[in-house]
Amino acid sequence: MATSQSELCFLTIGEASALIKDKKLSPVELTQAYLDRMGAIDGKVKSYVTPLPESALQEARVAEADIQKGNYRGPLHGVPIGLKDLYDTKGVRTTGQSRVFEHRVPTEDATVVTKLQEAGTVLLGKLAMHEFALGGPKTSLFEQAKNPWNLDHVTGGSSSGSGAAIAAGLAMGSLGSDTGGSIRGPAALxxxxxxxxxxxxxxxYGVLPLSWSLDTVGPMTWSVEDAALMLQVIAGHDPKDPTSSREPVPDYSAALQTDLKGMRVGVPRHYFFADDVGLDDDTRNAIEKGIQTLKELGATVQDIEIPSLSALTPANGIIMLAEANAYHEKNLKSQPENFGDIVRSRFIMAASYTSADYVQSQRARSRLKREFAEALQKVDVMAMPVMAKTAAALKDFDPMGMMVTPSLMGPFNLTGMPAMSVPCGFSSTGLPIGMQLAAAPFNESVVIRAGHAYQQHARWHDQRPSV
Amino acid sequence: MEIGSKEELRVLLEHAGYDVPDDELDGMLRVYQVTQERLKVLHAADLDDEEVAGAFSPKMTGA
Structure with missing residues (x-):
């Protein structure tokens, strides 16, 4: 298939997998196109911390041979992906982008890595992240990823390399992790x-933890369809993870419809659009237009109230940092110099929390779950902003920023609900904006349906950054 | 001792086994004060008989 490098690298997983299945696109050719593009532009984007060109080409050759023999495994077969550098990869350094784990080489793959391998994906490399899934652009190990829409701006975090790589056409899909917004934030920005x-x-299992009771693993992709395809492969019970659910995994592709007739959309305006959130005008306008589009697609829209949202959302940060302190305590005391400044100070500060703070936070979580469940009797999906503002300039990054404004993503970590960021426009300076969609626990299909219908109509994903 | 003061933070962290340099403590103080304000609100919330969210299950043992 004679196609330019950028045309190949800007295919979606859905588009590429149809071509691969029909033997019109070679996984080796596709992988080589990505490796060439990484060589050409990742010096600027800095999305990969450990590129794996040789093993990627070998995996692509195996995929191609299997497909030629008629052993096509499914939509991810031969698809080049990247992984945030907190997923354990057997024999490949996995650092959490921290000097603390600079030489850490796992002896076993994370369960999701095994699942992606079994689906036939090609691993292009390990991706940059904020240190230990918290931090900020400055970490103790490796350079930080840059925003492909403007290389002087942050990507958001903590799945920074995952966001940058997908946007820049340096991977077809990736996995991020989300404890307080680390998938949705960089996706939006x-x-x-x-x-x-x-x-x-x-x-x-096999994912470096930030907070055991909040961490979630999920896809970051160019399209909602691609996210559904990746989720299909990685979802499901794992006996190695004690918190893994036995809830049946539905066919997420069945949710890829193009209208929203009968869907009830709720907008918790009292919290997500409140003055103290500090929404910029471009973001506010883009989200309002996005919600209007959901209506035009057949949904009904109403405002909803989650009474305790404002008072109880800070529980997310308390739980996250208290658990992070417990996980990192030994290293914080024995080798504090190997942590980056931001991570070290925030992890250590969590030692000032009392047991009552932690327990009250877990009780707050129960209350919020109850209040969201009541609201979800009236609506199927909620729509709101992901971030208050577009990506900040790297020189203006303020590590205190997310501490002093209400979290727009934390509520869905506290409640465990599925939530997605889908592109919904650009600022006057050309930076992307994301709309957040959330639904009841284990109802990813509703989020996918709303996101896909919106994306197919709005088509913001037709625009690509020029790097 | 002033609520949310640098001295309070130092004592708390020393008690937990962390000897934080003075300049780093300066940087942590603002975060500490913001957190303390939010904790006040969190503790003031009337949660009635709400239990903790994470329920222990003796069957959840992992592999």
Whole structure:
């Protein structure tokens, strides 16, 4: 198939897999196109911390041979992907982008890595992230990824390399992880799709933890269809993860419809559009237009109330950092110099929390789950902003920023609900904006349906950054 | 001792086994104060008989 490098690298998984299945696109040719593009532009984007060109080409050759023999495994077969550098990969360094784990080489794959291998994916390399899934652009190991829409701006975090790689056409799909917004934030700021599944929907086994009771694993892709295809492969029970759910996994592709007739959309305006959130005008306008589009597609829209949202959402940060402190305590005391400044200070500060703070936070979580469940009796999906503003300039990054404004993503980590960021426009300066869609636990299909219908109508994903 | 003061933070962290340099403590203080304000609101919330979210199950043992 004679096609330019950028045409190949800007195919969606859905488009590429149809060609691969019909033997019109070679996984080796596709992988080589990505490796060439990485060589050409990743020096600027910095999305990969450990590229794996040789093993990627070998995996692509195996995929191609299997497909030629008629052993086509499904929509991810021969598809080049990248993984955030907190997924354990057997024999490949996995650092959490921290000097603490600079030489850490796992002896076993994470469960999701095994699942992706079994689906026939090609691993292009390990992707940049904020240190230990918290931090900020400055980490103790490796350079940080840049936003492909403007290389002077942040990607958001913590799945920074995942967001940058997908946006720049440096991977067809990737996995991020989300404890307080680490999939949805960079997805919004990089103009891609990021899906945080329900807590327990995808195994966390072999994933470096930030917070055991909040961490979720999910896809970051160019289209909602691609996110559904990746989720299909990674979802499901894992006996190695004690919090993994036995809830049956539906066919997510069945949700890829193009209208929203009968869908009830709720907007928790009192919290997500409140003055203290500090929405910029471009973001507010883009989200309002996005919600209007959902209506035009056949949904009914109403405002909803989650009474305790404002008072109880800070529980997310308390739980996250308290659990992170417990996980990192030994290293924080024995080798504090190997942590980046931001991560070290925030992890250590969690030692000031009392047991009552942690327990009250877990009780707050129960209350919010109850209040969201009541609201979800009236609506099927909720729509709201992901971030208050577009990507900040790297020089203006303020690590305190997310501490002092209300979290727009944390509520869905606290409640375990599935939530997605889908591109919904651009600012006047050309930076992407994301709309957040959330639904009841294990109802990823509703989020996918709303996101896909919106995306197919709005078509913001037709625009690509020029790097 | 002032609520949310640098001295309070130092004592708390020392008690937890962390010896944080003074300049780093300066940087942490603002985050600490913001967190303390939010914790006040969190503790003031009337959660009635709400239990903790994470329910222990003796069958959840992993592999």
């Amino acid at each position: 990089c103009g891609i799709v990021g899906l945080k599944p329900t807590y327990g929907r995808v195994s966390r």
